[in-house]
Amino acid sequence: MHRANDYYGHSAVLARYCGVPGEQPPRIHGYLQHGWNIGDGMAADHEYVAGVPLFLWSERVRRRAWSMGRRETYVVGAPWAYLLRLRPEPPAAPAREGTIWYPFHGWEGQHVRGDHARLIDRIKHTETGPVTVCLYWQEFWTADVRRRYERAGFRVICHGYRGNAHQAGDPEFLDRQLTELRQHRRVASNRLSSAVWYGILAGCEPAVYGDPMVLENEDPTHGGQARIRRQWSGLHGEQIDIAQAHAAAVNELGADRMAPPAELRQLFRWTRAAARVRENAL
Incomplete structure (x- = not known):
């Protein structure tokens, strides 16, 4: 359909x-x-x-x-x-290390405006281990954005192509995402999002911090970012209670x-x- x-x-x-x-x-x-x-x-x-x-x-x-x-x-x-x-995660899986960081992204119809340099500084100040930055395909193929994170010393990846009205998404997208998440101890973003919920359910310690940036013509219906920060206040910060986060992820992901x-x-x-x-x- x-x-x-x-x-x-x-x-x-x-x-x-x-x-x-x-x-x-x-x-x-x-x-x-x-x-x-x-x-x-x-x-x-x-x-x-x-x-x-x-x-x-x-x-x-x-x-x-x-x-x-x-x-x-x-x-x-x-x-x-x-x-x-x-x-299921293998019982003898290698020890996780570092953080996988998902900067908030737009899509083909709406672009994100924000200060990547300031976000990079915040990440470097906060994270103590190696950092992998996962960009949406648009940002990944925007050389200026990708190189900012590469020059900061981060490993920069993209999980694949989401799909659009004329083309199906990459069927291996979620598999690649799961493989990456299970290699990292922490998952973080500047907005509470699907990627953060996924990381929590996959066993990562979550964090949500930094400039949330602005989405062009963002729809304020249902309360927008103000409601998210209010309703899920315990899911925002550099250190989050893991038990609380896991219970919330089970509910939100059904x-x-x-x-x-x-x-x-x-x-x-x-x-x-x-x-x-x-x-x-x-």
């Missing part, structure tokens, strides 16, 4: 979990929330067909969607939670609301695709 379902390889991860292999996952019948937000789970810049099912990450988001008149909603948890189920493969196949209308796979295996 909606191309955003393929962003970050979300549909590919869920297809793996559901036992529906193939280079191209089946189309999800409905809209899958593709990023953490404080509204109804839907991206403000996308159009939606009334009555189409919404597959949301958490009960908090479902309640907000219901209050806005969106009735056919299902809490299924974030694809990230399913990836962790698919790839890690306690995951559905079994058979239920997801039914919700997504993937039952026929799964049946074809079984037939081909005989």
Whole structure:
């Protein structure tokens, strides 16, 4: 249905979990929330067909969607939670070190304005170990931005391409992100975001500090950054209580609301695709 379902390889991860292999996952019948937000789970810049099912990450988001008149909603948890189920951390994993830092980024339709030099100074003042800076693909391919972080002595990476209205996202995006997070002791950003929640659930110590920067024409609906800092005040700072952060991440990513493969196949209308796979295996 909606191309955003393929962003970050979300549909590919869920297809793996559901036992529906193939280079191209089946189309999800409905809209899958593709990023953490404080509204109804839907991206403000996308159009939606009334009555189409919404597959949301958490009960908090479902309640907000219901209050806005969106009735056919299902809490299924974030694809990230399913990836962790698919790839449990090895018991003898190498010791983690350093910090992976995610500067707040824009997207193709909105750009971020902020002082990268000041943010770099804050990172160098705060972090004691090696730092990996992960940039969104736009910033990564903007030489001036990327080189600022490289000249600061940071390792600079990009997890891949998110996807857009005409092209699916990189199906290995989340796998690369998980591999990187599990190599680092800390995860940090200048805004509370999906990447921070992912890092917490993957076992990183979180931090949210520094200039939050400004997104062009940022939508203040649902309260914006002021509400985020107010509602999740305990998740902001250079040192955060790990137990509190983990409990919040479980709630926000719906890690306690995951559905079994058979239920997801039914919700997504993937039952026929799964049946074809079984037939081909005989």
